[in-house]
Amino acid sequence: MPIPETLKKKAEEIVFRYPEEKRQSALIPLLFEVQRELGWITPEAEEWVVETCGSTSVKVREIITFYSMMRAEPCGKFLIQFCQNIACCLTGGEEIQHHIEEKLGIHPGETTKDGMFTLKCVECLGGCSWGPMMVVNEDQYFQLTVDKVDRIINGIKAGEPVLPDNPTPLLGNVSGERTA
Ligand code: FES
Numbered sequence: 001m002p003i004p005e006t007l008k009k010k011a012e013e014i015v016f017r018y019p020e021e022k023r024q025s026a027l028i029p030l031l032f033e034v035q036r037e038l039g040w041i042t043p044e045a046e047e048w049v050v051e052t053c054g055s056t057s058v059k060v061r062e063i064i065t066f067y068s069m070m071r072a073e074p075c076g077k078f079l080i081q082f083c084q085n086i087a088c089c090l091t092g093g094e095e096i097q098h099h100i101e102e103k104l105g106i107h108p109g110e111t112t113k114d115g116m117f118t119l120k121c122v123e124c125l126g127g128c129s130w131g132p133m134m135v136v137n138e139d140q141y142f143q144l145t146v147d148k149v150d151r152i153i154n155g156i157k158a159g160e161p162v163l164p165d166n167p168t169p170l171l172g173n174v175s176g177e178r179t180a
Contacts, residue, residue, distance in 0.1 A: 003048050007037045011052050023054045027063060031070060032138075040071040068122045069135075075118035076111040078156055082134045085124040092145075093132035097121065099146050103153060116157070130165070139164035 010033050011026075018025045030053060034045045041049075041064055050060050064070045071079065082097050097108075100119060104112050108121040127133040130142035134149075141152055142165045155162045 001042055001044055027053050035071050040074050076116050078136055079118045080134055080136050081120050081122045083125045084121040087128035088131035091131045096132050096144050096149055100149055141165055
């Protein structure tokens, strides 16, 4: 798949933020942009990122395979990363995970037939105090309940996504309610 012109243009802007000798610092922001544009990091895009950042294939592969937020394989338009770690389990995470599986008709690692959702179970997502939590693409949702998950998934399907939760409770909204 050729690299779209829109992506090349964004890459120029991203790389331009860093001094020439620090071009490799653009690696992660550029990989995120690739995911946003293509849905996942294709082998062609991976090579292109190596060239664009003046990096090496090994370095880029290390990043893609280390961070769970990097998509190294084809996946649905919306990637649901559900935390299966202990703090979220203790607050009811397993029940909610099973509800998502039932609602979408898929198991972890699978994608819905319409290509909309991929479910992935991951280790701690860093919001243990507000579990159970999940991340949909780049949006975080805390204090999940069956009802809240229904609203989030139904909202995506309807093209009216529920606003993500603010990761800093001091700043307010951890309720998952749309505030704007
Ligand atoms: S255990 Fe779920 S976010 Fe940390």
